[in-house]
Amino acid sequence: MKNRSLVSINDFTKEQQLRILDIAEDFERNPTQKILEDYVVASLFFEPSTRTRLSFETAVSRLGGRIIGFSDTSSTSVKKGESMKDTITMVSGYSDLIVMRHPQAGSARYASEVASVPVINAGDGANQHPTQCLLDMYSIRKTQGKLENLQVAFVGDLKYGRTVHSLAMALSGFNCNFHLVSPPELKLPSVVKSYIKEKNLDYYQYTDLNEVIPFADVIYMTRIQRERFSDPIEYEKVKNAYILKNDALRHSKDNLRILHPLPRVNEIDVDVDENPKAYYFQQAKNGVYVRQALVSAILGVK
Amino acid sequence: MENTLNPKELKVSAIENGTVIDHIPARNVFQVIRILGLDTFENQMLFGTNLESRKYGKKGIIKMNNRFFEPEEINKIALAAPTATLIVIKDFAVVSKTSVSIPDEVHKIVKCFNPNCITNHESIPTRFYVVNKEEIKLHCHYCEKITGKENMSFV
Numbered sequence: 177m178k179n180r181s182l183v184s185i186n187d188f189t190k191e192q193q194l195r196i197l198d199i200a201e202d203f204e205r206n207p208t209q210k211i212l213e214d215y216v217v218a219s220l221f222f223e224p225s226t227r228t229r230l231s232f233e234t235a236v237s238r239l240g241g242r243i244i245g246f247s248d249t250s251s252t253s254v255k256k257g258e259s260m261k262d263t264i265t266m267v268s269g270y271s272d273l274i275v276m277r278h279p280q281a282g283s284a285r286y287a288s289e290v291a292s293v294p295v296i297n298a299g300d301g302a303n304q305h306p307t308q309c310l311l312d313m314y315s316i317r318k319t320q321g322k323l324e325n326l327q328v329a330f331v332g333d334l335k336y337g338r339t340v341h342s343l344a345m346a347l348s349g350f351n352c353n354f355h356l357v358s359p360p361e362l363k364l365p366s367v368v369k370s371y372i373k374e375k376n377l378d379y380y381q382y383t384d385l386n387e388v389i390p391f392a393d394v395i396y397m398t399r400i401q402r403e404r405f406s407d408p409i410e411y412e413k414v415k416n417a418y419i420l421k422n423d424a425l426r427h428s429k430d431n432l433r434i435l436h437p438l439p440r441v442n443e444i445d446v447d448v449d450e451n452p453k454a455y456y457f458q459q460a461k462n463g464v465y466v467r468q469a470l471v472s473a474i475l476g477v478k
Numbered sequence: 479m480e481n482t483l484n485p486k487e488l489k490v491s492a493i494e495n496g497t498v499i500d501h502i503p504a505r506n507v508f509q510v511i512r513i514l515g516l517d518t519f520e521n522q523m524l525f526g527t528n529l530e531s532r533k534y535g536k537k538g539i540i541k542m543n544n545r546f547f548e549p550e551e552i553n554k555i556a557l558a559a560p561t562a563t564l565i566v567i568k569d570f571a572v573v574s575k576t577s578v579s580i581p582d583e584v585h586k587i588v589k590c591f592n593p594n595c596i597t598n599h600e601s602i603p604t605r606f607y608v609v610n611k612e613e614i615k616l617h618c619h620y621c622e623k624i625t626g627k628e629n630m631s632f633v
Contacts, residue, residue: 184622260600282596282620301594303621367624 178476181288181295185306185342190349197314199469199478200462207465211477212241218271219245220263221298222254222278227438227460228298228307232275235467244271261290268293273475294474302338308437309342311466315459316347316394319433323347329355329388332398332418332443334364339437340398341368348372354379355388359414362404385418389428395420397436397443397456422447435459493522496543498565499555504528507538509558509632513587514551521545534561553581557588557614558632580611588616591629595621604633 177192188196203209217236221229229247236243245267246252254263260283267274268291276287277298284297284304299305317323328347330340334356344354345368354372356364356379363381372379382388388395400418405411419442420434436444436456448454472478502510507527511517522543531537552564556578566574584606590597597604597620606616606625614627 260596261602278596279594280596280599280621281592281594281623282590282618285620286596286600286602300596301621303623 177473179294180474181284181291181297182306182470182474183284183288183295183297183300184304185309185346187306193310193313193346196310196466196469196473197317199473200310200314200465201318203465203468204462207468208238210240211472212236212239212475215241215273215475216271217241217243217471218267218274218276219243219247220267220274220276220278221245221247222249222260222276222283224248225277225299227463228277228305231460231463232296232298232307232467232471234464235471238464239468239472241471245275260287264290264295265292267291273471275471296470296474299338302336304342305338306342307463307467307470308339309346310470311459311463312339312343312396312435312437313346314462314466315433315435315455318462319455320393320431323350324352326350326352326393327355327391328352329357329392329395330364330398331357331385331388331395331420333362333400333404334358334398335362336401336404337398337437340364340396343396344368345371348375348377351377353377355382355392356380357382357385357388357418359383359400359410359417361410361414362400383417385420386424389424389432391429392432393429395432395434397434397440399439399441399443419443419445420448421445422451425451425453428453492570493524493541493543493567494570495568496521496541496545497547498542498567499540499552499559500537500563500565501531501534501561502527502538502540502555502559503534503561504536504538506558507540510538510540510555510562513555513558513632514547516540516542519545550581553578554584554587556580557584557630560614580608580614582608584608584616587632588625589631589633590618590621590623591625591631592618592621592623595623597621 233243264287273294275296275298278300281301281303284300288295297304334340402411432453433455434453438460504527525540527538528536562578564576565572586603590604605619609615609617616625
């Protein structure tokens, strides 16, 4: 993986993805290792982000690396009309690795073609967010002891939720079954469904969250955004149907874990937070180990 | 089989050496001219559009003197003119007649239909992988979205 960019989760083979998870386990046991002292990592956030940026910067800091970059474009030449190509070319002259988030789809792929150093995509519009996918895989493997043969439920906005698309595609390599719970307007796109079918796996669609709770090993919750509905009345109708409450978990499996890419609004009631099956905050923490693993594998120090 | 060199059908004069592209959908003739860069072509060229065609109703035709194409070059027009036939002429005689075929990759000529694709915001030549040649589905190398026949437009 040395010097390879990670733009889309499929840029890494299944074996490479698992290798990252293995390295991440090592970082979870021993998170502070000064192995990046000679490296500069550029963190270019063309749009704001809290978790992704902070966890990348924490990951690099814990490894002793230096970070340059920006967390929004207001104080940069981008505001003066500099093209992304020029920004990336310049920054690749300053750093050993570029981590970037950008509001436009495909920006990271383009940056990886322009830059002379590897690029990690930290989210390109509605397209890809591969590091989120890796940390989701890490969290599932950690809580279930495996990635194979799981009953995985995705709940909420399955149409626009890019984390759902990448994770469903990645888990298709592990013989999982998919239970898709969403309002009809926000169903999983057919391109992802056909990907699952091509792998000879099954998916089932539901509109009622309660149907999947008794047998799910993993429930992956997502936020339903009001702006996704052209008709506000439709939003009002469905907004409460996809809220997970602690009571509903009474008849769930012992190994069930609730995941959520965060930020959460109200789709997981705060009374779930104390339930040992709630895993979303630990999931966010796992993001640091996975990003430590990724940065050090790409820089060739692990 | 329609004979394009039948004098009764020819509204424009024959050429001695060169290429005729026939059966172009009438509304895409100018598109084909642009895709092949013929707007700056310096030899004699004749083109017509909205000509009668028994097969397609209305068609367009382009005739170029002393211009010949490599297959990759001509396949670029397959998206705008999937029905086109390519006729090579030497000494006023037809030496070959072939149809165009959809290439595996499409560069520069098609616009990505995703308004949020980076190619619609920075000056980046578009690049697509043709994932379905029958229905014409183009997978954007950058934003990974599919541009289909129904939402396809040319750069």
